[in-house]
Amino acid sequence: MDDEEAELRNPFPSPPSHYTKYASHNLRLLALLRERAPDQSDVNQHQVLSDQSDVPDWPLTQLEKPRVDWILEEPDAYYDVFGDRWFVRVLDLYSTSSANLPRSKKKYPR
Numbered sequence: 622m623d624d625e626e627a628e629l630r631n632p633f634p635s636p637p638s639h640y641t642k643y644a645s646h647n648l649r650l651l652a653l654l655r656e657r658a659p660d661q662s663d664v665n666q667h668q669v670l671s672d673q674s675d676v677p678d679w680p681l682t683q684l685e686k687p688r689v690d691w692i693l694e695e696p697d698a699y700y701d702v703f704g705d706r707w708f709v710r711v712l713d714l715y716s717t718s719s720a721n722l723p724r725s726k727k728k729y730p731r
Contacts, residue, residue: 651681
């Protein structure tokens with residue numbers, strides 16, 4: 622057996638290739654884009670960031686965090702991560718009646 626084959630391998634899968642897009646330079650460009658064009662979603666980032674260097678060809682808006690409220694609007698709220706599906710369970714604390722809560726036997730001074 623070759624030494625190269627005997628070498629330990631990582632049991633976890635490699636991260637997706639788009640993780641390299643989350644470089645600090647690109648995140649700064651995204652922040653600058655949102656600062657200069659806060660309400661425009663279909664803005665030409667090359668025009669807005671013409672004074673910056675290394676503006677990527679792909680849309681910087683891909684780096685934005687997902688909107689959780691959009692996930693929760695779905696009847697079966699879920700999200701997918703690396704091929705696994707995770708269902709979101711929403712707890713409505715205001716609809717829980719106090720009758721369902723366990724009662725304490727301790728007496729507190731009034």
